[in-house]
Amino acid sequence: MAAPSGILLVDKPGGITSHDAVARARKSLDTRKIGHAGTLDPMATGLLVLGVGPATRLLTFIVGLDKTYEATIRLGSSTDTDDADGTETARADAATVAAVTSEQIRAGVDALTGTISQVPSTVSAIKVGGRRAYDLARAGEEVQLRPRTVTVSRLDVRAERRTAGAIDLDVVVDCTSGTYIRALARDLGVALGVGGHLTSLRRTRIGPLPVEGAAHVDALGPDALRSAAEIAALVLGRFDVSADEARDLRHGKRLPGAAGRIGRAERAAAIDPLGGLVGVVERRGDDVKSAINLPEEPAA
Known part of the structure; x- marks a missing residue:
């Protein structure tokens, strides 16, 4: 029987790591030769692209493609990971949050659209001195990451919901590879003076590859393989x-x-x-x- 080869488009659920998804694919296809074209945080859901067998060589052409995300940004509080999986580090008082206008939010969003300089989250996978930033942060060591230039071609606010002490924004983001959506949430909160973090994140597209039709992590057998x-x-x-x-x-x-x-x-x-x-x-x-x-x- 020939070794499996092809591409898996996976719709990752929340609560598992991208490496968990790779492990399930390896077990289902009985092969160790599986790579990925970029991971998702455990909290995040959506499209993972896995290469199997010789088709892993195609991943180099996929990893740098533009991406689309759907996310919810919560204004009014900050966390140490810039998302809901982290520990809250600051909270604005309810009156300050309530005073933030929709026009101010739009101005803050506009300032984060286009080609911008962004400092990645301290719990990113970027290597500092040979170690992952998230490993350094979890060890209690100070992490200082350099800003990088990224392009956010679309940052649309689809809905705005206000509760006591919080404003939730449902957004859609089109961006270049290497853009951190958590950092957009953090920077918007900083600009508005109330703090911000992500409460949900879903990747819906990588280049021309949509999440629609992607396989569930429990169905990563040979039938899910797409041809190279x-x-x-x-x-x-x-x-x-x-x-x-x-x-x-x-x-x-x-x-x-x-x-x-x-x-x-x-x-x-x-x-x-x-x-x-x-x-x-x-x-x-x-x-x-x-x-x-x-x-x-x-x-x-």
Whole structure:
């Protein structure tokens, strides 16, 4: 029996880690060779992309894609993790929170939209001196992370709900990879003078891959595997090749004068006549050459 290969789109529930989801996939598919294209916090739900077998090589083209999140920001209190899983560190008095107007919220949201400088949460997975920031923070050590430039192309407030001492904002965020939604909640709260943190977070999209139709963590068997060809074509665009061209690409040869067939893109997914993924190809002047080759797979 051939070792499994392909891409798993997983709809992670809250309360488990992304590594828990990977462990379940390894057990269901009876393989250790599974990687991910970016994790989600235990509190968060939504789309995880897992690569299985040789298809793990595609993850490098997925991890940096733009993402969409649905989240709820609570204004009026702060936590040490910038989300509801943390310990409350500050709370504004109810009158101060009530005085925050919708217009002030809109101005704060607008200031966090576009290309911004963001300091990641201290409980992020960023490495500091070879150690994860969250490990340092949990050990009680001081964590100082450098700001990074990210782009928030959309930060829409879909609903605003007010209770005594709190304002809950339901938001939708489109952003570049590496943006911390918890940090947006924190920074909005700081700007309004009342503190803020996330109470819910759901990732609904990574690049062209939506959470709709993604598999539940209890259903990560072979039937949930999506073909490498299908996902690569969605992410990179499809470049159809003949059987002879597929053979040449697998042997490391260039396809002379073929660059025009991949349009304006720098890379594309080369698909053979049977629907299998040959690999990822890239421009070399007017020619096309393989950047990554994958083993031959059955028709999609």
